[in-house]
Amino acid sequence: MNLTLVRRYRGLGITAAVALFASVALTAFSTPQPVQKASLATNTPTGPMELPDEWMTAQRMSDGSTELSTAKYTKARGEAKQIAARTLKAYRPLAEQKWDFFGPSNIGGRVVDIAVDPQVPDQVFIAAASGGIWKSRDAGATFEAAWPDDGTQSMGAVAMTSKGVLFAGTGEPQPGGGSITFGGDGIYRSKDRGKTWQHVGLRDSHAIARFAIDPSNEDRIFAAASGNLFMPGRERGVYLSEDGGDSWQLVLAPPNPTTGATEVVIDPTNPRRMYAAMWDHLREPHQRTYGGPGSSLWRSDDGGATWQRMTKGLPTDADQGRWGIALAPNNPQRLYAYVGTALGPFRAFYRSDNGGDTWTQTPVTAGQASQSTFSWWFGKLYVDPTNADHVFLTGVNLRRSTDGAQSFSSVGGVHADQHAMRWDPKVPGRVYLGNDGGFYRSEANGASGWVKSTYEPYTQFYTVDVAETDPVLKVGGAQDNGCNRGYTGVGGDWDEIGCGDGLQVIIHPEQPNIVFGCSQYGSCYRSENSGAAPRQTIGSGQTTSQRRNWQTPLQFDPSDPNVMYYAGNIVNRSTDNGRTWTPISPDLTGGGPNDPSGYPWGTITTIAAAPTDGNKLYVGTDDGRLWWTDDLGGTWNRVDPAQVPGTWVTRVAVHPTDKNIAYATFSGFRSGSDRAHVMITRDGGRTWSDIGQGLPDAPVNSVVPTADGLLLVGTDVGAFMSAWNGGEWAALGTNLPQAAIMYLRYHEQSRQLTTATFGRGVYDLTVPKCPAASTKLPLKDTGKGAVGVLASCHATA
Template structure:
């Protein structure tokens, strides 16, 4: 078992260097101080933690590039013998009215009411109707993670991949560079900065649209690489760095050009590093910079600004109608808001304003925002990104919240062609105001880029679906394909399940196992279940809640202890000891030591299997009287994402694992055929990426959902085939199979919910010898045919 799983590091890292100095010619400096650090932000680390659960120190874009390449290769091979599998078409089910995190906006300068948005893990989208409906203009099989968008006066689009806000309820995936489209999104070409990991902002020289600046945030996990401010002087064909960060963990998050004097520019740098069990989201490199010669040289701005190392992420903006008016704010290195500043002389001097942490609405994670915006016509009218959208009418002397929009703000833009029209992107999607952002915000009506953790379908009717979404709660899709979905409670929506026999009974869970039971399809009244009714000391961000397939009145819920209900979730009894290696040494850190998945055998209710975040597998064949731990030497030691039991044999079960092999023999999919006593790797041939879900069908197929697609094999593994070629390359977090109709439903993290009909594969149920990939499997899966 990997020792690093059990504990979280706390305390502080110290870094010493030479005294601070300005370096005008190169943009480099060295600062002396210590860098405060902190444990992982509780709501922010679930997806990242499982992917680093082997103690790896990076979750790089390069790993995903390799995995996507392997996936594309598998798709290519699939089109031969497994044509029926490759030709299956995934159909988008929804939702279209929920939305998801939007990180940037670009307004078309030549086409009225046309704009483009960057969805955090859902690609680039275009609206032709002033922001009410959206269509994808990004290849579905490319990296879906986005950080920045810009459009030139002639209509050339630039997309920077990789999200620059780490964490915040979920993983933020890295990108693989900058892309350019000369035909408004119909086609794209990658044009550089492939090692930048995350592009946070673009700025285009108003005198020459071929001069484009890019703020590269860098790899969150690995120092070095392409970081800082880059310039292209040939429309994106090539790039060179013009502002070099002070150290290897600092990247650029803002670059702004003075519209009245384009020789004057500003940039924000952020010193941050993510480690397996610790984040350092501030340090000596966090700083503000100015150039007075169009980016050739830079000087750090310090007159009135802090110079110590307790600086987290900076936000900076200028007033378009008075560019000498600047606003800036900064968080602390461990997260909370620190201070707000104003300059009336172009950054020569700065004054701290009396804005308080409460007014800033930054909560404990100022690093999640780092943005502010100034009304183009009023230098005193300022908007600040926070949990709430905050607004000032007195030049940032005070702020008050703006109502009517979803939480967690990321981007705001004014339409220069329509007076008082503003657009806002946040964790809930897109909004438009025709009253200058003061109020009257209208939510987009069609935005199909929701980030889902889970999905369930009604056994009585697979057109009835429920799903849990990042920062968008539990949702009910009971209005058919394309129909509107409805919110049914929860904070972040995690496990949501429907009673197998009564679709009006729905269970929904927020983070850390705060769940409810509803007999009104998720509506009120709701009975609370979870911390007060079940026994556990720690609960996973996505606490497992499942029905016994033999009796829907029997349910299982697990924190670090498995709980069982025999009255459909009304009361609960503990049936296991602590199945983990114990909790973290830091009670404020991520609650390592939790059960992540549990499954009962469809043929034997006395047989249960459970997996944990610290890589343990357990089984019981007497309903919890005795629990048996699988020998850790047989397992990869990484986060167990899902267990599933064979539909015909309680002794056969499957377990899937997160993380990357990265050259090792660590498996992603394992099977037991002796009731849990021994386990064998059957995942060879799959792309090297986290496997998040597994489904064994009754007629011999094994289906897995991964970060890079959905794949099919026979029960005993062997050779794997790609299922369908049109599913967007967003992480597939959860699969649900409806046996009577052969409908497989996938919850993607950034592109909503999709359905596909599994083909019939005569011979796939044949028992095959293990460790012999391809023996008999090709014949079995090649015989698959459409329904």
């Protein structure tokens, strides 16, 4: 199939859908400036989504899956470990390559829970959303890893007993920010403060939202299991261990198969009394249900043996979303609770002064709650241990009440999206806070004076780029942490350079002072000041498209640094380095959104121009289409759908020395089929073949061919290498943390490979030389693929 472009193509623009974050310098444990939360215009044609969870999920479910089970990732990680073991045995130089952490250390990322060490002064543990467990010895100024790199990195909860036994609940219970893709495999316990860990149960819980430890008997530990977002049943509800975590039993079953527990709280003065919050939620391929009849609050007066639903003064209809509940430690009869609607906006705030016997709605409004349309993203309340009227409400902004929740005001000086608070019982007035921007501390009881951690290397990156002139210069886009610039070298601080959620960020190949940065849905800029102001806007109004992907592709033409490409559902080209744009294609997708309330299908996800011929382009879309053109868009040729998987095309890349050799990578799982994850064309796009056999069955997010005949891929479960035409795959290094690799960037001259991980920051590795790999193409296909090539690889200085 081919499409001939009518040169007088008439396109439609869309209004800018995104407000950018205020630029902010994150200083070393000094008071930061407040950050404004990015928001979407309600009239945007891309749908109401305000968080990238639909984007992450849509890719991985584009194979027709109805759920993303932990079992799939467990299987894929097992396959990755088998490849690593084989690499260590057969290709030791490859396995022994070392990934070096480049940064950033000062940006941080989403912190979902906090545990204060009751015995060791200034020691605190945190759970990073997709970055494992971390420990601070200096009251949160700096952090060090307290979790194995090769374990699941997705976290939901952390707690510690008075004797220092630490519990970690894996799997993030907030269905947003991408981490819904990465469920957990249950509960782990550490008896040596995070040095070693033991799995102790609830492997099928998918996500653990909270722990509660009985202060009168610390062998009694409760866990709130929120369950698999994508499928009903399995392990969900409130579980109890009476032997310090060795075994668990269900004590509060969910009202229905799609309900899970998100809170469990114990009365410290009467541990027989406890409370729980349940949430009815289910994510289907084209629909999300974030509330329902199962959403409810419960109380037990016999230590969790039996439970009663609290209803007096509380709503009993089905329009209930996620609940948050907390009690006042110095007056446990005082309870606070809030709930969202099933569609997401804040609904109401409640207070009880008699231990939950009756409840009264307070005057708190949606504006005071500051939860936008996604109250399910937060779900937490915190009460000052010494003052029952002093309450904190999580939301986009941190909200504080000093009158027992009759009114709330905003607390400034912290990043957006609040998730966890803890008071340090050893230091009066000290409070810790975790949000999407990392970790903060206040010595003023949370009212003011928030200072940010100086070392927290668990940032969730979407993309990374390096300067061709100097690979030490790097930029990247981070989830809810903007576009960032790392121009100060290894381990140096990074600077935020605009954007809301940072997506595609790229550096001019010849002038590293020219930087382009993009927020969600293609709201991009051009800067001649290394990303700093002044900035020229790129996107709606400058380019032509009706729909734009969350991560809209923006790329240089490697044959001419003044030529650039940008695409929504239409390819746009610039010949003056991004100043002006012209459409060069019709709509290359299958049409608009298939569900107005779901992900906006029908966008281009990747573009690649041939380094040896600027007229040759390859394009991939979110609805599984591949295209190529030999005449700079005069005629577009669609690859026969029968040749390709039909799943989300994550990346296309062209061989550095042959325009007819190109690669395409795909998201999704095989699900029992022979669906490809990596494909190659040797004839300019006309025919494609699968070369990904032997890779783990997991989404492949990035692909890079090298000039000397190697092929590098980044997946949800690791980085792998083969010869240019595939075959046998080897693990590239074995010390990279098991966070998803979202993007690879290879610097040919230095052989530096840089990876953007979703939860553990940016890493570098020197790609070894493989003498058996040929620079003369095409190679003779012996049927042995990379065998022989990999064996010849050796470490490089």
